[in-house]
Amino acid sequence: MARKSSIDRLPENVKAYVTGLLADGKMTLDELIADLQARFPEEAAADALPSRSAVHRYGAKLERRLAAIRASTEAAKIIRAQAGDGEDARSEALTALIQTELFEAILDVQEASADEIDPAERVGMLSSAAKNVATLTRSSVTLKRFQSEVRAKLEAKMAALEAEGSSGKGRRFDAETLRIVREEIYGIV
Structure with missing residues (x-):
């Protein structure tokens, strides 16, 4: 069985924060990593925060999921509007x-x-x-x-x-x- 990603091994509050920032999409990866290090200094000191590439992989996976959800939601809206x-x-x-x-x-x-x-x-x-x-x-x-x-x-x-x-x-x-x-x-x- 494959090892859990470093994002999945984060404490739930940190993972939720990372997911929220990625979903928001307003920060670059470097800004996001710097924000994580400033917001969670204990995890940063323990080298428990994910790497830039891990955040990028997780972000790409999250974006694919969000795109699929947006597409199906949009399709449902169109069907509802067109086929009342x-x-x-x-x-x-x-x-x-x-x-x-x-x-x-x-x-x-x-x-x-x-x-x-x-x-x-x-x-x-x-x-x-x-x-x-x-x-x-x-x-x-x-x-x-x-x-x-x-x-x-x-x-x-x-x-x-x-x-x-x-x-x-x-x-x-x-x-x-x-x-x-x-x-x-x-x-x-």
Whole structure:
């Protein structure tokens, strides 16, 4: 097993400080090393602080991780903005796809002859499939409940806007505009 890096062997408070400075990116490596030596004189005196090259390697690894996190966060923001999925329709589609595949796999197992699949193995496969179906069913029920709650909240807000618009108080909303928003944008009929 490889030896831990000198950064990983630092006391937790020192490691957190180094990580914070590297993530901040406002200091050069030389400035960071000088700052560490000034801030942690006991570790510097004991020669326990990492070398410039160790800090550089750790910083490069940290930057790769941070870049991956930034990229996935940005992708999630773009997907959310472009595919506004307040009701989580993607999860619904994924669950349906997996349920279909499991159903087909179960049919294949049932249709296989005793020569193709050992009866004990068949029972094990069906048992495993049943557990997965149960998990998917719970997931589907939870998703449907969530979608229903989102729909109810949306309908309540739209009704409140319609009432506010027709009462003459506060903001004024044209009934046709609200109908378009309700039916064409949110799909509520």
